[in-house]
Every structure is written in C-alpha cells, then in structure tokens.
Amino acid sequence: MMLVTTMWDEANEETGIRWRNTLQKEFWRDKINSGYGSRRFDNTQESAWRILAELEGTPSNLEETGPPR
Numbered sequence: 001m002m003l004v005t006t007m008w009d010e011a012n013e014e015t016g017i018r019w020r021n022t023l024q025k026e027f028w029r030d031k032i033n034s035g036y037g038s039r040r041f042d043n044t045q046e047s048a049w050r051i052l053a054e055l056e057g058t059p060s061n062l063e064e065t066g067p068p069r
Contacts, residue, residue, distance in 0.1 A: 002037045002055055003028050009043045016040075 005020050024038055032038060039051050 002039055002051060003031060004039050004041045004051060006041050006043070008040055
C-alpha cells in the first residue's frame, strides 16, 4: 500500500515538505509503521509511472524500462 502526496506543483518546496512531514508524523504514523510507503506525486506522467512501478515491484527508472506495455 502506498500513501501519496499531491499538489507539489501548487506549493513551494519548503511548505510541501513541512506538510508531508506533518502527515507522516501525525496522521499516517500507524500506517507507515505498519509498512505502508509514502511517496510524492509531482503531477507528471513520469511521477505516476514511478509510483505504479514501485507498487508493482518493478524497476522505476523510466529511461531504462519505459512505461508498462
């Protein structure tokens, strides 16, 4: 299972990191301690493929593997 943060293109980097840390420590702590992953979605197709590849357990370097076919 993966918890994914969004809206990184609408916030400055510092604010986004602070909010993600708050989510991880205060709201998602039990899930993360249970083994859930936490990733950042950058509102790009490449970012989406990277997250999906990680969920599938496949390589996430799109330059080498390309999107799933």
